[in-house]
Amino acid sequence: MSEPAVKIKKPVWLKASIPSGDDYFHLKNKLAEKGLPTICQSARCPNIAECWNHNQATILIMGAVCTRDCLFCSVPTGIPSGLDETEDQKVWQIAELMELSYLVITSVTRDDLPDKGSGHFAEIIRLLKKNRPQMKVEVLIPDFSGESRLLDTVLQAAPDVLAHNVETVPGLYPRLNRRAEAYRHSLQILAHAKKKGGLVKTGLMVGLGETRAEVGALFGDLKAIGVDLLTIGQYLQPDKHCLPVAAYYPPVEFAELKEVAATFGFSGIEAGPFVRSSYRAEQLFKAVVN
Numbered sequence: 001m002s003e004p005a006v007k008i009k010k011p012v013w014l015k016a017s018i019p020s021g022d023d024y025f026h027l028k029n030k031l032a033e034k035g036l037p038t039i040c041q042s043a044r045c046p047n048i049a050e051c052w053n054h055n056q057a058t059i060l061i062m063g064a065v066c067t068r069d070c071l072f073c074s075v076p077t078g079i080p081s082g083l084d085e086t087e088d089q090k091v092w093q094i095a096e097l098m099e100l101s102y103l104v105i106t107s108v109t110r111d112d113l114p115d116k117g118s119g120h121f122a123e124i125i126r127l128l129k130k131n132r133p134q135m136k137v138e139v140l141i142p143d144f145s146g147e148s149r150l151l152d153t154v155l156q157a158a159p160d161v162l163a164h165n166v167e168t169v170p171g172l173y174p175r176l177n178r179r180a181e182a183y184r185h186s187l188q189i190l191a192h193a194k195k196k197g198g199l200v201k202t203g204l205m206v207g208l209g210e211t212r213a214e215v216g217a218l219f220g221d222l223k224a225i226g227v228d229l230l231t232i233g234q235y236l237q238p239d240k241h242c243l244p245v246a247a248y249y250p251p252v253e254f255a256e257l258k259e260v261a262a263t264f265g266f267s268g269i270e271a272g273p274f275v276r277s278s279y280r281a282e283q284l285f286k287a288v289v290n
Contacts, residue, residue: 011248014234014273030097031057034090058104058140058278059091061124062117066108071177072167072205074238075108083113083120088127095132102282103128104163106140116142118150125157136160138201138281146185148192155196161229161285162193163201165277166222168235169214176208176243187225194226199267199288201229203277206257208235209246216260223264229284230266232257233275249273 069077095103110117138161144150170183194200237245258271268288
């Protein structure tokens with residue numbers, strides 16, 4: 001698909017609050033003290049003020065440099081540094097400090113590592129489960145190049161939710177600088193996780209040039225492999241390096257997308273302009289398991 005000839009003006013109703021509040025700055029300082037980046041900051045999430053003021057954050061592990069260069073993401077691309085062997089302790093300390101009941105952990109893609117970081121995920125999950133068993137752990141993982149054995153390493157550590165984002169419809173993958181086989185890898189990861197049991201979650205963005213028919217077909221693919229939880233949000237160009245927005249969906253269209261997704265039988269759905277994959281993760285989890 002061709003890119004818009006003229007940059008689309010952001011609608012007036014699409015405005016996020018400026019980060020502020022005592023809880024926001026308290027959490028920001030504590031994360032900085034421990035040297036733990038968050039995807040909230042790296043991806044410039046519009047919900048950072050709401051989430052941080054409700055003591056919720058998504059921890060970004062394995063550094064802040066990604067080995068891939070997806071054109072919808074502002075996370076820096078390059079050669080990452082070595083793993084921090086004390087990172088599991090740091091994540092646990094943050095969870096203890098914040099007295100969390102639910103934590104989302106994600107990472108950059110680490111194609112430079114032999115196990116693509118799966119073992120590091122597992123170590124952190126195991127420590128959290130041992131030292132803070134009352135807390136639920138959701139992991140938002142990369143595709144591990146579709147290798148089920150690497151996913152098994154993570155699943156054996158028993159996260160409460162296994163999340164992996166398909167991001168968009170498969171026809172747009174080349175435009176986003178994603179390899180053609182990446183969609184197949186994503187479906188393989190999600191399908192394998194579901195076969196092993198537990199809750200499986202994915203997320204997608206709209207506004208990149210997809211059609212409603214393509215989105216409907218994607219819903220069908222996801223439900224066919226057993227995905228439980230789904231998030232749908234508006235793509236927002238994070239910087240000039242990334243692709244421009246092709247269309248802005250008003251709230252009423254997100255409500256329609258949620259209705260369509262509900263007909264496929266997903267157990268839980270969050271949809272809205274500012275919804276991201278980890279947005280209200282604990283609430284979505286509780287709505288399904290309670």
